[in-house]
Amino acid sequence: MISIEEARARILAALRPTHPEIVPLSAASGRVLAAPIRARLNQPPHDLSAMDGFALRAADAGKTLEIMGEAPAGHPFASALRPGETIRLYTGSVVPAGADCVIIQENAEVIGNQVRFRTQAEPGQNIRRQGQDFALDDELLAPGTRLTPRAIGLAAAANHPWLSVHRKPIIAILATGDEIALPGTPIPPGGIISSNAHALAAFIHNLGATPLILPIAADTRDAIAHAAASARHADLLLTTGGASVGAHDLVRDALADEGLVQNFWTIAMRPGKPLMFGQLGTLPVLGLPGNPVSALVCALLFAGPAIQFLSGLPGDPPAREPARCTVSLPANDRRADHLRATLARDADGTWQVTPFAAQDSAMLRRLTDADALLLRAPGAAASEAGALVDIINLRNNGL
Amino acid sequence: MISIEEARARILAALRPTHPEIVPLSAASGRVLAAPIRARLNQPPHDLSAMDGFALRAADAGKTLEIMGEAPAGHPFASALRPGETIRLYTGSVVPAGADCVIIQENAEVIGNQVRFRTQAEPGQNIRRQGQDFALDDELLAPGTRLTPRAIGLAAAANHPWLSVHRKPIIAILATGDEIALPGTPIPPGGIISSNAHALAAFIHNLGATPLILPIAADTRDAIAHAAASARHADLLLTTGGASVGAHDLVRDALADEGLVQNFWTIAMRPGKPLMFGQLGTLPVLGLPGNPVSALVCALLFAGPAIQFLSGLPGDPPAREPARCTVSLPANDRRADHLRATLARDADGTWQVTPFAAQDSAMLRRLTDADALLLRAPGAAASEAGALVDIINLRNNGL
Numbered sequence: 001m002i003s004i005e006e007a008r009a010r011i012l013a014a015l016r017p018t019h020p021e022i023v024p025l026s027a028a029s030g031r032v033l034a035a036p037i038r039a040r041l042n043q044p045p046h047d048l049s050a051m052d053g054f055a056l057r058a059a060d061a062g063k064t065l066e067i068m069g070e071a072p073a074g075h076p077f078a079s080a081l082r083p084g085e086t087i088r089l090y091t092g093s094v095v096p097a098g099a100d101c102v103i104i105q106e107n108a109e110v111i112g113n114q115v116r117f118r119t120q121a122e123p124g125q126n127i128r129r130q131g132q133d134f135a136l137d138d139e140l141l142a143p144g145t146r147l148t149p150r151a152i153g154l155a156a157a158a159n160h161p162w163l164s165v166h167r168k169p170i171i172a173i174l175a176t177g178d179e180i181a182l183p184g185t186p187i188p189p190g191g192i193i194s195s196n197a198h199a200l201a202a203f204i205h206n207l208g209a210t211p212l213i214l215p216i217a218a219d220t221r222d223a224i225a226h227a228a229a230s231a232r233h234a235d236l237l238l239t240t241g242g243a244s245v246g247a248h249d250l251v252r253d254a255l256a257d258e259g260l261v262q263n264f265w266t267i268a269m270r271p272g273k274p275l276m277f278g279q280l281g282t283l284p285v286l287g288l289p290g291n292p293v294s295a296l297v298c299a300l301l302f303a304g305p306a307i308q309f310l311s312g313l314p315g316d317p318p319a320r321e322p323a324r325c326t327v328s329l330p331a332n333d334r335r336a337d338h339l340r341a342t343l344a345r346d347a348d349g350t351w352q353v354t355p356f357a358a359q360d361s362a363m364l365r366r367l368t369d370a371d372a373l374l375l376r377a378p379g380a381a382a383s384e385a386g387a388l389v390d391i392i393n394l395r396n397n398g399l
Numbered sequence: 400m401i402s403i404e405e406a407r408a409r410i411l412a413a414l415r416p417t418h419p420e421i422v423p424l425s426a427a428s429g430r431v432l433a434a435p436i437r438a439r440l441n442q443p444p445h446d447l448s449a450m451d452g453f454a455l456r457a458a459d460a461g462k463t464l465e466i467m468g469e470a471p472a473g474h475p476f477a478s479a480l481r482p483g484e485t486i487r488l489y490t491g492s493v494v495p496a497g498a499d500c501v502i503i504q505e506n507a508e509v510i511g512n513q514v515r516f517r518t519q520a521e522p523g524q525n526i527r528r529q530g531q532d533f534a535l536d537d538e539l540l541a542p543g544t545r546l547t548p549r550a551i552g553l554a555a556a557a558n559h560p561w562l563s564v565h566r567k568p569i570i571a572i573l574a575t576g577d578e579i580a581l582p583g584t585p586i587p588p589g590g591i592i593s594s595n596a597h598a599l600a601a602f603i604h605n606l607g608a609t610p611l612i613l614p615i616a617a618d619t620r621d622a623i624a625h626a627a628a629s630a631r632h633a634d635l636l637l638t639t640g641g642a643s644v645g646a647h648d649l650v651r652d653a654l655a656d657e658g659l660v661q662n663f664w665t666i667a668m669r670p671g672k673p674l675m676f677g678q679l680g681t682l683p684v685l686g687l688p689g690n691p692v693s694a695l696v697c698a699l700l701f702a703g704p705a706i707q708f709l710s711g712l713p714g715d716p717p718a719r720e721p722a723r724c725t726v727s728l729p730a731n732d733r734r735a736d737h738l739r740a741t742l743a744r745d746a747d748g749t750w751q752v753t754p755f756a757a758q759d760s761a762m763l764r765r766l767t768d769a770d771a772l773l774l775r776a777p778g779a780a781a782s783e784a785g786a787l788v789d790i791i792n793l794r795n796n797g798l
Contacts, residue, residue, distance in 0.1 A: 025582055026612070029601035044761070045591060072618070074578025076589035092578060092689070094589040133762045140764060149605060149798050150767040153598030153691055157591070157763055161583030179473025179491060183424055184560030190475035190493040192444060192556070199552030202428035206548060213425070219471070290491070292552055322748030348787070349721030362443070363532045364556055365539060368549040388747070396795050399548050 001268040003378070004336050008305055008317060010263055011277050014284050017312045018167040018235060029152050030208045031165035032312035037141040040159040042131040046076075049089040050126045054108055054115060055099035056086045061121040067113050071096065086115055095127055102126035134158065144312055146208075166312035169209040171303075172231035173197050174239045176217040176224060176251055177290065195364060196240040196288070196295045203299055206398035207307045209235075224254035228280060235310050237283055238303055239276075241290030251287060252276055260285060268378055269336045271361035272298040292364040297338050297373065300392070300399050318397040320390040323351035325374065329383045337376035340366050341391065353391050370394060400667040402777070403735050407704055407716060409662055410676055413683050416711045417566040417634060428551050429607045430564035431711035436540040439558040441530040445475075448488040450525045453507055453514060454498035455485045460520040466512050470495065485514060494526055501525035533557065543711055545607075565711035568608040570702075571630035572596045573638045575616040575623060575650055576689065594763060595639040595687070595694045602698055605797035606706045608634075623653035627679060634709050636682055637702055638675075640689030650686060651675055659684060667777055668735040670760035671697040691763040696737050696772065699791070699798050717796040719789040722750035724773065728782045736775035739765050740790065752790050769793060 002010075020034035049055065055077075056065060065086040071077040073092035081087065081098030089095065089102060100123040107118045134140055140154055141147075147155070147165070155163060173196075180194040181187045194216060201211035212234060217227040231237040239251050252265065258280055265276040265287070271294040276287030286303055288295045300318055309315030324346065339355035346352045355374050356366050372391040383389070401409075419433035448454065454476075455464060464485040470476040472491035480486065480497030488494065488501055499522040506517045533539055539553055540546075546554070546564070554562060572595075579593040580586045593615060600610035611633060616626040630636040638650050651664065657679060664675040664686070670693040675686030685702055687694045699717055708714030723745065738754035745751045754773050755765050771790040782788070 025597055026600065029604055041586075041592075043591070043763075045586075046589060050759075050761070071589075073576060074587055074590050074618070092576075092591070128759070128761055132759070134764050141767075147601075148767070148794060149598045149601035150695060150763070150769075150793070152601045153594040153695065154763050154767045156582045156597045157594035157691065159582050159586075159592050161581070177472060177491075182560070183555045183558050187440075187444075187558075188473055190445060190470075191473050192442070192491070193440075193558050195552040195556035198424055198555045199548045201425065202546075202548035202551045205428055219473070292556065296549060296552065320748075349719075349789070360449075360527070360531070362449070362527055364442075364549070364553050365533050368540070368547070368553045370549075390748070394549070395547060 001266045001273070002264050004267060004269055004301060007264060007267050007275065007277065008302060011284070011286065011302055011306050012309050012315045014263065014279060015306060015309050018169050018310055020164045021167045022162050023165055025152065025156055025161055025163060028147050028155070028163045028165055029149060031147050031163070033141055033143050033145045033147065033163065034166050034312060035164040036139045036143055037155050037158060037160055037163070039134045039136055039138045039140055042136050043133040043157055044128050044130055047095040047130050048128045049091060049093045049095055049102045050128050051102060051104045052090050053102045053104040053126060054086045055081065055089050055095050055102055056121070057081070057083060057099060058101045058121040058123045058125065060084060061103065061117050061119065064114050064116050067110070067115055100124065144314070146313060169235040169307055169310035170212055170233065171204045171209050171307060172212045172214055172234035172237045173200050174214045174217060174227050174231065174237060176219065176239065176241055178219045180216055182216065195292050196290070199292070199296055200238060200240070200299055203296070203398055204307060207304060208311055209307045219250055221250070221254040221257060224251055225258050228255060228258055232283060234283065236306060237280070237285045238288055238299070239285065240288045240295050255280060255285060268334055269338070271338065273335070275302065291361040293340070293361040293367045296367060296399060300397060304398065318392045320375065321351060321393060322388055323353040323372070323391045325383065325387050325389045326352050326354045326385055328385050329376065331382040332376040332378065332380040334378045336378050339374040339376065340370040341372050341374040343371040343391070343393070351391060353389060400665045400672070401663050403666060403668055403700060406663060406666050406674065406676065407701060410683070410685065410701055410705050411708050411714045413662070413678060414705060414708050417568050417709055419563045420566045421561050422564055424551060424555055424560055424562060427546050427554070427562045427564055428548060430546050430562070432540055432542050432544045432546065432562065433565050433711060434563040435538045435542055436554050436557060436559055436562070438533045438535055438537045438539055441535050442532040442556055443527050443529055446494040446529050447527045448490060448492045448494055448501045448525060449527050450501055450503045451489050452501045452503040452525060453485045454480065454488050454494050454501055455520070456480070456482060456498060457500045457520040457522045457524070459483060460502065460516050460518065463513050463515050466509070466514055499523065545712060568634040568706055568709035569611055569632065570603045570608050570706060571611045571613055571633035571636045572599050573613045573616060573626050573630065573636060575618065575638065575640055577618045579615055581615065594691050595689070598691070598695055599637060599639070599698055602695070602797055603706060606703060607710055608706045618649055620649070620653040620656060623650055624657050627654060627657055631682060633682065635705060636679070636684045637687055637698070638684065639687045639694050654679060654684060667733055668737070670737065672734070674701065690760040692739070692760040692766045695766060695798060699796060703797065717791045719774065720750060720792060721787055722752040722771070722790045724782065724786050724788045725751050725753045725784055727784050728775065730781040731775040731777065731779040733777045735777050738773040738775065739769040740771050740773040741768070742770040742790070742792070750790060752788060
């Protein structure tokens, strides 16, 4: 049995980020940049007015000025201002040559074609300087950046209609087991409905990758080998047994016949000890446990970072947050534990975490009702109610 | 000027959740349930073995038992066990009639066709009882639940190939302004690139709604009226000016000509004071400020809850978290402030938040680099470095 950290490191070491493709800006949200975004212009492109008001020379602020016209945003004034002249501007208007400040309209007294101001002015006042947000050729977004809506706005502002991003990884999902059936199809005797494949597909989708659900493979070597062949063009193959360790072993044996080079297959954790990782030629294969809770917790801890790494991100483990545990906890054994738990905020805003009393790895309903996993390190000492613990917020991590 | 809370309440009061549609399970992730999901079967459907081992009567554990066969998962044993008999089971196998416990294989000594156990046994040991996770007709997921990957797994396990969910709201986006151009197209004199529409579209997409980006409308009443007509089938129209308050006023005037009933148009907040809400017939219209930072902060605070409400959710404001501010803060005026800030974790896991020195509402690059908004209530007193403050984590809230 290896540690969670070692397992994650071994998985990432076997992966390479996908190659770039070009996508339109409007399809790039959530994707990971494969090349830097550099500014194709200054922003603002000119000195712009930050307010509605009048452009003038600061030195003229005490004088009565002649209003030469107005320049709405997008309609710059054609000529330069001379001493004694002003024009009316709006937020976003180009400040004309010859002017060096803007006085807001609330401080202006207009009489016919002339204006007097109630205040003095400083050069630069109420002007957004050319390039104040960013300058031509600035690197605005680095490769490896996941594109948030804000980053999409920034790429747009920098005049990029196309972006070079990592191709979405294709993640094949192979559920095996004579006992499982797809929802809405006839259930075999003693059988259950397959839930892992669709939950995993949704998780993969949330991480920005493309799930590929393969047909369920029966518990025969041929069926599993045939299914694995269908995954050859994927970037990662996730397998999940039915509920059966026997079936899981069969997957390993069948893939071994196909040339699987196994890296590890048990991890010091709960739920989810039987986790397998290996390579089938160039195809990385992550064998998840069959129990729904184990499968999804292992997906969160291992498949998530793997998929993010394939997508061009660092592949960090799910973010941990501090929380105060509302109950006492017994000492932990040598397996890292991941207790399904609910969260509430206490008066000062700290998370309060309460694990469910029952932690059966087949109880999907409990996992669905959970807000978080409460993390228990291998060998953790017993703790009293109120102790600080680490949690993983499930929803914020795509699950 | 009204408060943020009143504005949000007025917006939600004008909205109705979308009607239901049926979608396949594989397309339902992230959608909001419009009808409860009830279990169509017991889970487990039978008493199942939780381990690899042997099924027997607990009373027989001290005896040498006859191995009558095996029952892999999905292949139940055809007949009932009699006293003195056992069968080999695997995780997920149906426990045969006549047996009341399972002893794990590690505690079994097999000699030919017989087996002896090294332990005693209790009835029920290592058995997952029928219905232990959920029972036929249990309500597993309530209407108004956003479907996580776990919930998709649970709906699958409960045998639901189709789900009734709220239709995705269609959110039309209208950017106006003579000075703005789409990325990659010719930029008019004194013009800038439109960044709001694509950033808003990505935000809308992250919330699970469908963005509809209308062509940019020039600064004329006719152009704006024509564009508004294109949004008539949407569930919400978001408008955003260029950078011009003048243009924004024009939108209000043009929509007033079309019959807009205005509800409010200024809010005691920064950035983003000029926020307009009204109804154009049955179409709710939210007029966002033109400055990119103001537009996106207002989208987070108002459009986000509105879109979630339309989607069938409660429309809660973005989640707040506590953080320790690394710098002193001046007293705030009567407008709620939203300082763009970076986050780090301190030694005990608490967020440390540091606002940027410059908070110009045109500086999109700063907003893109920010992790959070630091919230300053109207009239908040000055505070020292180290004070507890509230933040909104931008990435966790779809921005």
